[in-house]
Amino acid sequence: MQNVRAQRVPSALAAPSKYRRVNWYARPFFRKKLLPWLFVLPIGFLYSAVVIVPALTGISYALTNWSGMGSAQYIGLENFRTLFFEDDNFVLAFQNNLWWMLIFLTVPFTMALVVSFLLSRIKRGAMLIRTALFVPYVLPSVVVVSIWQNLMSPRKGLGLQISRTFGIDTFNRAYLGNPDTALFAIAFIDNWHFWVFLVVIFLTAMQSISPDLYDAAKIDGASQFHEFIYVTVPSVLPTLVFMLMMVAIWSFLVFDYIYLTTQGGPAGATEVLGTFLYKEAFRRFEAGYASAVGITMSFFAMLIMGFVIFLRRRGVEI
Amino acid sequence: MAALSRKLRSVFKRQRREPSLWLNYFVVLLMTAFALGPIVVLFMNSVKGTAELGSNPIGFPRTFVWENYLVAWQRGNFATTLGNSSFLVVTTVLAQLTFCGLAAYSLARLNPPGGNIFMVVMLTGSTIPVWLYIVPLFMLWRDLGLLNNLWGLILLYSAGGAPFAIFLLRSFMLQIHPDFEDAARIDGASELQVLWSVIMPLAWPGFLTVGLMTALGTWSEYQLALIFVTDPELFPVTTSYAAFVGRFSRDWGLTSAAAVMLIAPVLLMFLSLQRQFIDGLTAGGVKA
DSSP states (O other): OHHHHHHHSOGGGSOOOSSOOOOGGGOHIIIIIIHHHHHHHHHHHHHIIIIIHHHHHHHHHTTBOOOSSSOOOBOTTHHHHHHHHTOHHHHHHHHHHHHHHHHHHHHHHHHHHHHHHHHHHOOTTHHHHHHHHHHHHHSOHHHHHHHHHHHHOSSSSHHHHHHHHHOOOTTOSOTTTSTTTHHHHHHHHHHHHHHHHHHHHHHHHHHTSOHHHHHHHHHTTOOHHHHIIIIIHHHTHHHHHHHHHHHHHHHHHOOHHHHHHTTTOSTTTTOOHHHHHHHHHHTSOOHHHHHHHHHHHHHHHHHHHHHHHHHHHTTOOO | OHHHHHHHHHHHHHHHHSOOOHHHHHHHHHHHHHHHHHHHHHHHHTTOOHHHHHHOSSSOOSSOOTHHHHHHHHHTTHHHHHHHHHHHHHHHHHHIIIIIHHHHHIIIIIOOTTHHHHHHHHHHHHHSOHHHHHHHHHHHHHHTTOTTOHHHHHHHHHHHHHHHHHHHHHHHHHTSOHHHHHHHHHTTOOHHHHIIIIIHHHSHHHHHHHHHHHHHHHHHOOHHHHHHOOOGGGOOHHHHHHHHHHHSTTOHHHHHHHHHHHHHHHHHHHHHSHHHHHHHHHHHOOOO
16 A cells, blocks of 8 residues: 555656546545435435424414415414314314224224234135235225215115115115214224224234244133133234324324315314314415414324333333 | 054044134134125226116126226326326335435445434434424425425425335345445445445345335325325326216216226235235334
């Protein structure tokens, strides 16, 4: 190395080159510090433009009465006060979100735990059944909704077929048009598509359970039901708790299925925070108010996550 | 004879030891029917006329009305919207794989100073719901002229999927032994060349998984497309299909035919690349 350098020293004597090429790549600063960041920069820049900067400015929006056009006036926490104490629609939407969460924390989990357990026992045809089960999950929400809107429609669909075939007319109802049943009907539709996702997750978790545990249970004379309760469920508990947390968070953010079926109707019976925010922001052009709704929604989502992290920190084994 | 009886005995023994699985099959097949039934009805109804749907809403079609597909194609403006959606999918997947691949490689191997902070920011960002920043984002996109612009949507989709893509690609790259790259570096390859000709061929299952999840997610995305694109000529298939259902809600045959055209690419992709799909699901815990 030394010799090579020494030969290059009398560079002043060499003919001055007009195009002296700088070998950036040989410079340690470029190679060790700059280049790694050049690789990260494009997506980092895009991500801050789309997520980070709007998330931070959203907080300042929420303190104004801005309509999206013209000038904004600072009004402090007025938006939040109106939201919590004066806006009945918000309270209604929040209650519906709680119902939605309750449904999704119970129904799909029960179905998925039982079915993935039963499926994990099957050897022959298991792959085929698993593939068939997952198909609803890959369908876009618009198609899932349109399939079930037709099937649940009172003048056509399943209700009509049942009344034709069996002469029973009780199922021939407008499930989505009735304020008492609409929210449950939409939850049923969303769940039809969603619960198989949990089956995938639980099946993967069950694959890593040691067969020794089942053998030991068998020797003790355990039935399939006992194995499920005493071996399978405790073994997948961390996955179960993680998914419960994720579903609780997602249930505050639901939008597609409700907007596509009822848009929050009839008479606000299916209004949730997502549709409420959408209407405030893009129909009534209350940009400031809608930002306050967004922050409130996110706050509840973060609260759930914080609660789980708190439990973990306290040493609860979940 | 002795061999046969021994074999018989072992068969019986196995049967006695293994618990009966009829209940498992019964429940699981019932749920499979629940999952597939409505989709089968969708396919059958896509070739029924209006008259037949009134008398035979669920069963096998008696006459096949293939024109449904032609009419749905024309009235649903599928020539345009399929083009829009394909453009969205291809460009988003390419952008995602390029930029997240670069970032993942740097974070896995090049140790950028402050890289950990970047990853924490990404991870925190991925937990922020889109509702928190949708209004300021909308205003920003309006000021930048990216509303009613497919590129505007591509930027949103690429950014939204970035945390998942970066973390998945990075974990795939970390599993590759560094000796492969060092060999290339000694031969004078630049980092880009290393990424392209050493990492890419070895980490391709990761790239395939990310590409598949991005493609499926982009094809099915509704919420952002609804908010950011309002010009019907720029609609992707999802928002255009929702508008189509709104106009022709009484004609179940027509909307079913349109739905079949919308989901055909998704089903083909899922059935041919199931393994990558399931890897992606279990790795990211994403919800469509």
